[in-house]
Amino acid sequence: MAGTPNLLVFREDLRLADNPALDAAINDGRPLICIFVYDRVSHAPWNAGGARQWWLHHSLIALSGDIEKAGGRLYVFQGQQNEIVADLVNRYQINRVFWNRRYAPYQIDEDKHLKNQLNDAGVHVTTCNGRLLFEPWTFKTGSGGPYRVFTPFWKALRSRGKVRPILPTATNFSPNVEGLKADCIENLGLLPQGYNWAKNFPTNWTPGEKGAKVRLRQFLDAAVLNYKDGRNRPDKTGTSGLSPHLQHGEISPVQIWHAVADRVAAGDIPDHQAETFLSEIAWREFSYVLLYDNPNMIDQEIRHQFKKFPWNYDEGHFEAWKNGRTGYPIVDAGMRQLWQTGWMHNRVRMIVASFLVKHLLIDWRQGMSWFWDTLVDADIAANTASWQWVAGCGADAAPYFRIFNPMTQGQKFDPNGDYIRKFVPELSGLPLKYLNTPWEAPSNVLDNCGLSLPRDYPLPIVDHKFARKRALESYAQIKS
């Protein structure tokens, strides 16, 4: 390798297109060492959960293959990012290091520390925004305070003018670095050990930059045309399924934004459908703004009065919820979709989360941790903001007293029962009338479909009316 090389650290930006740090590093003209560091300990309890590890494994293989095709190599390491970077900088007399920024408080601390350490050693560090449309600290209300409500935030984002242009795909990588030994992706141990709970994931997902592009194109060709209504229907493909790709940075919100704008300009997508979809992308941005302004929200309520909420942990109830055996079919369908695919429809995420914190009075942090471990799209900002939103303790949160009725939610958003039948197959023979309330089915109806309760499917673990009343009473305690 001729000349002193530059160093690029891939993290949550596993793509070659529209990657600002990579673009800057390549344009700098020196040979480039590209690395990824897998750290399995430093950020406990926020290390990647099981489902995201599965995704990361495949995403790294895809990225590494793409870099090799473009003449380079991805060097993968295990350990602490800051130690590994410092070591490489010393060994190869590196003068310039590049990365895209991350936004969780513990990541900001780690990266600040590394930047100071490198700067002190005379190394120039270039950091870029490769994850968001706009930096979270650039949003302030008219009075200079932080945003807490989505609608004014969305208006502010919309009135910003143009999103930056898409950057070109990196094509020219440097060949192998002599003597540099790294790990192979298989050695990171990211795939399930023992029982393969991820066996159905590959039929649902194609991790990697190409998979993300295909997903976006399919969405823009079809589901976006009816997104406003379709996004609420878990029984249909009404949303983009882009969340795990966004989480791993295989596609950027900038690419999505421009792809939508181009289709609108061409007259392919009606304005109002595009607007609704872009507002969801803005919810993601809003979550990051909330996180930046409230770094403690990863495990503490934004609304302080909820610190005194009388949560009531019950191991049996929590296990029933995790395993999709609560006796409420729409809740169980959602929790089983999560097991089977590593993803859950947004409407159902709201229903199951509400059920956990309001019907069962289990602390939102327990639910959030389970999602963190099981979602392929687990995202520190969206996950914590959404759980706090549902629990009523976040910014711009759903009012606590609005308690979802799992039966009517199921009837409304899965009107033909297809979603429940798919994920709770033991109920598939039940007539639609009883699909959300199997315990109300007369014995002859149950007999006709060969179903016996609770032998084949559990009775509700908690009575809806009782749970509703108890939740409201618990809320009254902290309100006063």
Ligand SMILES: Cc1cc2nc3c(=O)[nH]c(=O)nc-3n(C[C@H](O)[C@H](O)[C@H](O)COP(=O)(O)OP(=O)(O)OC[C@H]3O[C@@H](n4cnc5c(N)ncnc54)[C@H](O)[C@@H]3O)c2cc1C
């Ligand atoms: C309790 C709970 C936990 C959640 N945890 C996560 C999480 O860990 N990671 C995550 O990406 N989303 C999370 N969400 C938000 C939302 O459910 C998912 O983003 C969405 O279901 C992803 O599917 P999609 O890509 O098909 O969405 P689409 O409807 O196609 O939306 C496009 C993109 O917009 C963003 N988006 C959509 N809705 C939201 C939202 N409410 N908040 C923030 N961003 C949003 C996502 O990046 C999504 O990929 C959570 C929601 C709830 C209620």
